[in-house]
Amino acid sequence: MEGLDATHLRTLAAVVGEGSFEGAARLLHVTQSAVSQRIRALEAAVGQVLVRRSRPCRATPAGEPLLRLAGQLVLLEREALAEARGPLSGTPGFRSGVGTGTRVAVVANADSLATWFVPALARLPADLAVRFDVRQDDQDHTADLLRDGTVMAGVTAQRTPVQGCRVRRLGALRYRALAAPAPAGRWFPDGITEEALAAAPVIVFDRRDRVQHRFIRAVAGRDLDPPVHYVPSVPAFSEAIRLGLGWGLVPEQLARADVAAGRCVDLAPDRFVDVPLYWQHWRLDSPVLAALTEAVRAAAADALR
Structure with a gap:
């Protein structure tokens, strides 16, 4: 051939x-x-x-390996061309316009997008001029987009590197169990018991979201089958809890304001779920990927456990 x-x-x-x-x-x-x-x-x-x-x-x-190859060729070609043309910028190791016109496809879970990941993208040096194509998926499935070549980097719960990728631990996103005050009193009069967890309606992001069920299993010691509302939007998810539709697990960065304002109560201040997150990216010697990785690690160090 x-x-x-x-x-x-x-x-x-x-x-x-x-x-x-x-x-x-x-x-x-x-x-x-x-x-x-x-x-x-x-x-x-x-x-x-x-x-x-x-x-x-x-x-x-x-087609997946050819898709990864295509993305890598485009990225390296643009960086090499910009380096050959452009003068050195004020950022050590970079040249002005290295990322100009380069679309970088990345993926993150919804809660990372709603809390710390977008500020990470904003940390990149301005002279890279990267255009982002941000995808969203559950953290347990974001690695699939790396595997098939759809994205070149992503936040994932998978610690084992996808073939052709490097992996770095970022920290853990901590979740708190919240409910509106009045419904919390009705559903959990004796606290977070197995009986109450089996009967109280719970808000779940989508059918891939297992965070609530992990919390239930940790508290009850076994799987339960409570009534479920699926609400696949981070703002609407929190609003559903505030309006008393059900209880649910919310990233602590978002939970603090609702608890402080009295809109929600923490159902179990001594219980929480930590979801470890990792950063995976193509194994390339790329200034854009290096800068993106540094920005993501810095933002994660500020925001994650």
Whole structure:
């Protein structure tokens, strides 16, 4: 097999990144027919189907390593070009405009996005001029996006590095069990008992969220099946607790204000759930990834346990 065509690899990354052939065509300023021809040519060269023609388009297992390769080539190519062209900036080790035009796809869980992760992105040196493509997924599943090449870095609960990635421990995000004062008195008149936990309605972010069930198991010593409300939005999740729809576990950075204002009570001040978080990123010698990693580690050191 001859070497892979870089244009075809970029097209593969565009199709998966945009989620469709139409989106890739807009991004690359070519026709949809040209995108289709490039993907067919790449699949013919590899001898495998590389893209699932679904909505959104996803890489097949055969396409995942090529998707990672495409993203790495784009990043390194832009950094090398900017370094060759640009004068040294005031930031040691960087050149002005190294990240100009570079879209960096990252993933984090919803609670990290709502608390400490966005401030981490804002810590990057301004002269890198990175454009972020931030994805959201449960911390137990964010590694899947690293594995399939959709993102180049992410916050994850997985301590084992994904193939081709480096992993660094960030700390733990601590969760507190909150409820509105009046419902808390009705649901937990004798405190956090097994009987009360089995009967009281609980707010859960989505069907991948297991934090509440971890808390229940830790307190009751076994799994229970309480009534569940699914509320897949961090602001709406907290609002549902404040309005008495149910109780739930809230990151302590967000819980403090509600408890201090009397809108919520901490159901078990001596009990909490710590979710260890890790930072995984492609194993590349990249100024952008190095700067991003440093910014994420600094923000996590300020915010996490």
